[in-house]
Amino acid sequence: MSATLIDGKAFAARVRDKVADHVTRLREEHGIVPGLAVVLVGEDPASQVYVRSKGKQTVECGMASFEHKLDADTPEADLLALVAKLNADPEVHGILVQLPLPAHLDSDLVINSIDPAKDVDGFHISNVGLLGTGQKSMVPCTPLGCLMMLRDHHGSLSGMNAVVVGRSNIVGKPMAQLLLGESCTVTIAHSRTKDLPEVCRRADILVAAVGRPEMIPGDWVKPGATVIDVGINRIDAPEKGAGKTRLVGDVAFDGCAAVAGAITPVPGGVGPMTIACLLANTVTACCRANGLAEPEGLTA
Helix, strand or coil: CCCEECCHHHHHHHHHHHHHHHHHHHHHHHCCCCEEEEEEECCCHHHHHHHHHHHHHHHHCCCEEEEEEECCCCCHHHHHHHHHHHHHCCCCCEEEECCCCCCCCCHHHHHCCCCHHHECCCCCHHHHHHHHCCCCCCCCHHHHHHHHHHHHHHCCCCCCEEEEECCCCCCHHHHHHHHHHCCCEEEEECCCCCCHHHHHHCCCEEEECCCCCCCECHHHCCCCCEEEECCCEEEECHHHCCCCEEEECCECHHHHHCCCCEECCCCCCHHHHHHHHHHHHHHHHHHHHCCCCCCCCCCC
8 A cells, every 4th residue: 555544534533623622621610511411313223323422422522512312203303493493502512303204303493493603514595695706604524534534635626626416405516616615626426527537537535425335446547646535335255254234435445545645434434524523613613602712723
């Protein structure tokens, strides 16, 4: 492997340290404790793991954690009433409704009922619009984490060719907006892109966010490019024993690492940054709500 490994675990630990320092300052100088409310509807096992991890890391950083667990058959009106209550609670600076929601609930309606200033996931239509027009917004956590790692590795991204493979509202589109904001030349590619391999080979920065295991092989990567792998896919791993699985990204790691200049691993790359950026967004939201200076290095 010739590529530099971008260690998301270590970087996320540094982000959490910065968050904790800022939380301590807010408490000591202003008597304010940032608060994050997480709402989980139903029993989705992956969501339960995420919510537990979010709650634990929130408390470790010195913030207040409010967890609301609702039954899978909770009526939409009850969920909207809870969000309205959290919007009005001055101790709650960030609100996150864990997705996916059960099928009978309208995710867009629920997300857009969150106060945009408390929308630490950055999914509210107002935040999407603010990001798209280059104004101050809450930025989705995963793309924010990717941007932080890219800035840390490269310094300036100005003038670089960036290709984002994937056009989701959660990663692909906001990632493209952030890279445009850094003065990159940005292409959003996807499953219908003509000659996708050739488009990828032009990228100085290649962000893979399609959710298809090891879709991008090494010969799609420009020599020396930086590869950010957002994918987290569980595949069968018979070599580990019957019924065992392992996690892989959207890029074929060994092949890409042999060509790239830098690459994020899976696991241990983008994943840890997502929760770290959620904590950073909560502190940012708290500072904005109280008219205080935002923490440096934790925003887009």
